[in-house]
Amino acid sequence: LPQRLASLATAAWEETWQSRQQLQAQRQEVARLQEELSRARQDGERWASALQRAQREALEREAMRGAEQARQQELIRDMKERLLELLREKDALWQKTEGIDTPMPSPASRDTGLCSRCHKDFRLLSRRYNCSLCQGKVCHACSMDVGKQGRCCLICYQQRHPQAT
Numbered sequence: 001l002p003q004r005l006a007s008l009a010t011a012a013w014e015e016t017w018q019s020r021q022q023l024q025a026q027r028q029e030v031a032r033l034q035e036e037l038s039r040a041r042q043d044g045e046r047w048a049s050a051l052q053r054a055q056r057e058a059l060e061r062e063a064m065r066g067a068e069q070a071r072q073q074e075l076i077r078d079m080k081e082r083l084l085e086l087l088r089e090k091d092a093l094w095q096k097t098e099g100i101d102t103p104m105p106s107p108a109s110r111d112t113g114l115c116s117r118c119h120k121d122f123r124l125l126s127r128r129y130n131c132s133l134c135q136g137k138v139c140h141a142c143s144m145d146v147g148k149q150g151r152c153c154l155i156c157y158q159q160r161h162p163q164a165t
Helices: 001-097 109-114 152-159
Strands: 128-130 137-141 143-145 151-153
Touching: 001 152, 143 152, 151 152
Parallel strands: none
Antiparallel strands: 128 137, 143 151
């Protein structure tokens, strides 16, 4: 019986020792996993912080882009208004100067042509344009560029675009 007890005690001691070894290994594994979890949480916090920062920067860039676009649209609107004002001033000045006597052009200058609007001679430096709408001959100053259609005189342009007057 004492041998049996000794062998049972030895077996129990070995089993206890193995259980302690397994317990120690499991504790080490738990500690390693907790450390990995802690690093993963830190990484997650860093990524979340980076994501928030990137989203905030994107919103700021979008706001700046929207503000810049609004400023550009306002500038374009102001430039269009100024162009229309200048056209009105130009037309008013031409109307004022229409009554001023101008020397009659010689027949030779009639052959080269006169602007139907301001009666300026077409020469080397003053180009002649045919109005794409009324086919009148006008100089550069008395015509408007209407894109692919070419150029047209200011009268036709103002008739076609009444908001320009």
